[in-house]
Amino acid sequence: MLRLTILLFLVMFVIGTDTFLISPLIPTLQQLFHIPTESAGWMVGAYALGYALFALIAGPLSDGWDRKKVMLSGMVCFSVSTLLCGFATGFWSMFLFRFLAGISAAFTAPQVWASIPALIPTPKIAKVSGIVMAGVAASQAFGIPIGSLLASIHWSYSFFTIGTFALFVAIFIYYALPEMKPDQGQITKSPIFSRYIPLLNSPMARRAFFAHFLFQCGFFASFSFIGKWVTDRFHLPIDQAGYVMFFLGLGNIVGSLCGAYVIKTLNRFNTLVAGILVSIACFIVLPHLPSVAAFDSVYFFIFVTMGIAFPLILGLLNSLNPTIRGTISSLASSIMYAATTLGSWIAGLIYASFNGFSAVGLFAAICFAGSLLLFIFSGILASDAKTKKEIAA
Numbered sequence: 001m002l003r004l005t006i007l008l009f010l011v012m013f014v015i016g017t018d019t020f021l022i023s024p025l026i027p028t029l030q031q032l033f034h035i036p037t038e039s040a041g042w043m044v045g046a047y048a049l050g051y052a053l054f055a056l057i058a059g060p061l062s063d064g065w066d067r068k069k070v071m072l073s074g075m076v077c078f079s080v081s082t083l084l085c086g087f088a089t090g091f092w093s094m095f096l097f098r099f100l101a102g103i104s105a106a107f108t109a110p111q112v113w114a115s116i117p118a119l120i121p122t123p124k125i126a127k128v129s130g131i132v133m134a135g136v137a138a139s140q141a142f143g144i145p146i147g148s149l150l151a152s153i154h155w156s157y158s159f160f161t162i163g164t165f166a167l168f169v170a171i172f173i174y175y176a177l178p179e180m181k182p183d184q185g186q187i188t189k190s191p192i193f194s195r196y197i198p199l200l201n202s203p204m205a206r207r208a209f210f211a212h213f214l215f216q217c218g219f220f221a222s223f224s225f226i227g228k229w230v231t232d233r234f235h236l237p238i239d240q241a242g243y244v245m246f247f248l249g250l251g252n253i254v255g256s257l258c259g260a261y262v263i264k265t266l267n268r269f270n271t272l273v274a275g276i277l278v279s280i281a282c283f284i285v286l287p288h289l290p291s292v293a294a295f296d297s298v299y300f301f302i303f304v305t306m307g308i309a310f311p312l313i314l315g316l317l318n319s320l321n322p323t324i325r326g327t328i329s330s331l332a333s334s335i336m337y338a339a340t341t342l343g344s345w346i347a348g349l350i351y352a353s354f355n356g357f358s359a360v361g362l363f364a365a366i367c368f369a370g371s372l373l374l375f376i377f378s379g380i381l382a383s384d385a386k387t388k389k390e391i392a393a
Helices: 002-020 022-033 042-062 067-085 091-119 122-153 155-176 193-200 203-224 226-234 238-266 268-288 292-318 322-354 358-378 384-392
Strands: none
Touching: 002 067, 002 091, 002 122, 002 155, 022 042, 022 091, 022 122, 022 155, 022 226, 042 091, 042 203, 042 322, 067 091, 067 155, 091 122, 091 322, 122 155, 122 238, 122 292, 193 203, 193 322, 203 226, 203 268, 203 292, 203 322, 203 358, 226 238, 226 292, 238 268, 238 292, 268 292, 268 358, 292 322, 322 358
């Protein structure tokens, strides 16, 4: 079990690092490729767009395929497309290679969450899920700063390093992951998009997924422009912007590791409400802070709450229908990256129009407020038994 846990952790670590890497590189790439600020967000959005579009197909398809082959093929393609980013010569070539990397990740990452309940003993699932989620947090704490340091030598080195590391992870998948062939049941015979019908027919599921969309849209709108904001406001070079990301990633790790204890102490409802309300207050205050240290401290609390709230939200969504976990995981991921695409694009427009981060922070706060209201009124925060009863009906 330890070997599988390490493998799944590394898969999420390398995908997470590549997902967030562009944020501290935006000022450098914007200057190098002569990209206006209102279009710079698309270097984040291209990856997210590829993921969002293809995750909707990848999830249902993977429920009928051997998950090992899907994860292995996806990781190899992810490695190649990330390496190609280092050879980009302008905005559109970077857009294309990031788009391809997003498609590859769309086939790879959902297999991680669908594989855990299939390979891990039931009493250990929550613990392993927390460790694997910490892989995403660790990518922010360690992967992004390392990539930023490499980029301070040359911007392409970070992509070359991540692409090469992804290739080694693919080899690890080949040797360490067992085959996971699907059961020849009804789920493998039904049309792809019909597997979303139980979710689309449920008012609870519709509201919960829309709340998930608003949550991710607000978070990634603010996150995409952290690197540019600290560069513009505090005149930090790219390597020091990476140190900012390191500190924020530590907050995410703290939240991921203590999330189970917090939820047990406060319950799911109170945990989600308190986390989102704290984040709203932080987003409003952030643009007016006088120093990097103050900015880091406040954003640290946001990342702590994200480390707690994000696994909680994914757990709630996956409880909607246990028979289609691959489909739910892919839909949740697709919605997250669609929100990333929209959020980063809107953030670029707002940042350019209002010459700063204030409007971006306000936009994030509004999204979080809408998300909280939808989660509350959806009823998904009720007991698992009630949730499953509604979906069955």
